[in-house]
Amino acid sequence: MERIPILKMGEFLLVTIQVDMHDRLALTLQDDLTSQIVQHGSRGVLIDISALEMVDSFIGRMLGSIAGMANLLDASTVIVGMRPSVAITLVELGMSLQGIRTALDVEKGMASLRTAVSESESADAGSER
Amino acid sequence: MPMQVLSAESIPLRTSDDVVLVRQAARKLAVALGFGIVDQTKLVTASSELARNTVDYAGGGTVRLETLRQDRKSGVRLVFEDQGPGIPDIDLALRDGYTSGNGMGLGLGGARRLSHEFEIASTPGIGTRIAIIRWK
Numbered sequence: 001m002e003r004i005p006i007l008k009m010g011e012f013l014l015v016t017i018q019v020d021m022h023d024r025l026a027l028t029l030q031d032d033l034t035s036q037i038v039q040h041g042s043r044g045v046l047i048d049i050s051a052l053e054m055v056d057s058f059i060g061r062m063l064g065s066i067a068g069m070a071n072l073l074d075a076s077t078v079i080v081g082m083r084p085s086v087a088i089t090l091v092e093l094g095m096s097l098q099g100i101r102t103a104l105d106v107e108k109g110m111a112s113l114r115t116a117v118s119e120s121e122s123a124d125a126g127s128e129r
Numbered sequence: 130m131p132m133q134v135l136s137a138e139s140i141p142l143r144t145s146d147d148v149v150l151v152r153q154a155a156r157k158l159a160v161a162l163g164f165g166i167v168d169q170t171k172l173v174t175a176s177s178e179l180a181r182n183t184v185d186y187a188g189g190g191t192v193r194l195e196t197l198r199q200d201r202k203s204g205v206r207l208v209f210e211d212q213g214p215g216i217p218d219i220d221l222a223l224r225d226g227y228t229s230g231n232g233m234g235l236g237l238g239g240a241r242r243l244s245h246e247f248e249i250a251s252t253p254g255i256g257t258r259i260a261i262i263r264w265k
Contacts, residue, residue, distance in 0.1 A: 020152065023145035023181075054152065054170050056177040057236060085170040093174060093239035094225050 004029045006036055012113055013037065013075075014106075016048040026062045033066055037073045043120075044113035045070050048106055050081025060095045067100045076116035077101060080109035132199040134206075142180055142209075143189045151180040154194055155207065162196060162203045162265055172205055172263040175243040178236040179209045179259055187213025187257060197262065204245070204264035215253035223249075 002025055007014040013036055015029070033045060047063065049055065055063070067077040078101045090097065101116065103109035136158075140151055155176040159169040176192075183190040190211025197204045216222045225238045237259075241247040244261035251257040 020149050022149045053156070054173045054177065056174050056181070057239060058177075058181060083166075083170075085166045088167055089170045089174045089243065092171065092242050093178075094242070095239075 002028075003032065006032055008036070008040055008042070011040075011042055011117070012044040012046060012110070013040070013042045014046050014048070016051070018051040020053070021059055023058060026059060030062060030066055030069070034069050034073065037070060037075050042075050043117045044075055045077045046106065046109045046113060047077065047079050048081050048109075049079060049086075050083065050105075052086065053083070055082070055086050055090055057093060057095055060090060060093075060097060064097060064100060074120075076113055076120070078103050078109040078112050078116075080104065080106055130200050132197055135196040135198055135203075137193055137195045139191050139193045141189070141191050142183045142211075145181070145184060148177060148180040148184060151192055151194075152177050155205065158194060158196055158205045159263075162205065164205075164263075164265055168263060168265065171243040172207075175240040175261055175263070176207055178240040178243075179207065179261070182236045183209050183211050183213075187211035189213075190256075202264050204262050206260060206262045208258065208260045210256065210258045212256040215255055215257055216249075216251040217253050219249055219251060 004015060004017060004025065013033065015033065036042065037045065063079055070077045080103045082102065101112055103112045140154060141147065152173050156169055156173045159172050180192060190209060190213065193208040195206040197206050223238045223241060240261060245264050246262040248260045
């Protein structure tokens with residue numbers, strides 16, 4: 001079965017979506033990512049969508065669910081590399097992906113994940129006191 | 130000047146793989162007509178929403194993809210037809226957030242916003258026909 005590869009890099013998982021995603025592939029990715037977060041105890045997920053020429057409501061919803069599921073599993077999610085034409089179209093479609101952390105490229109995305117993780121760690125430390 | 134149809138092709142819509150084929154075909158036409166990247170993306174996204182609706186809610190159907198010329202402008206028309214259960218309340222179905230399935234309810238209203246022209250006709254028990262045009 002076709003799958004989108006997930007790379008482990010330290011405490012983060014990296015996914016680059018390079019194919020025109022059909023619906024089943026999107027759902028498989030959701031399952032694979034959540035199991036790997038648990039398996040590796042990952043603290044963050046970075047999803048690179050710079051190769052995606054369009055994001056419709058189905059893919060948008062899947063990105064939102066992944067962020068929501070990861071959050072429940074104590075991991076932060078950042079979506080990076082959205083093309084300007086995709087951003088314009090998504091907003092007109094009525095989907096602004098609010099509540100999802102985004103960054104312009106992989107480097108800024110990694111920095112954003114590190115910040116998110118250190119914030120959640122200092123919050124944990126604060127609550128234990 | 131009346132509208133001329135320059136080319137037409139049909140694609141059957143049965144599975145989510147067909148949704149991908151429709152997106153690719155719509156993009157090819159938009160590129161051939163010289164659409165800019167934002168117009169291409171809007172057309173392709175609208176085609177994806179409507180194709181998925183046809184597969185998910187009507188149990189399948191067909192889409193006809195046409196290139197058009199009227200006066201000096203060119204455009205792409207997509208006509209989705211199915212013999213599904215039909216839409217009893219079109220106004221309600223067009224409203225954002227309304228869904229009869231498990232989607233977000235952005236499909237129909239979103240596709241309308243992404244198109245220059247939008248026509249819908251639906252008869253419960255007979256089927257639905259939705260036509261959109263995006264001009265260059």
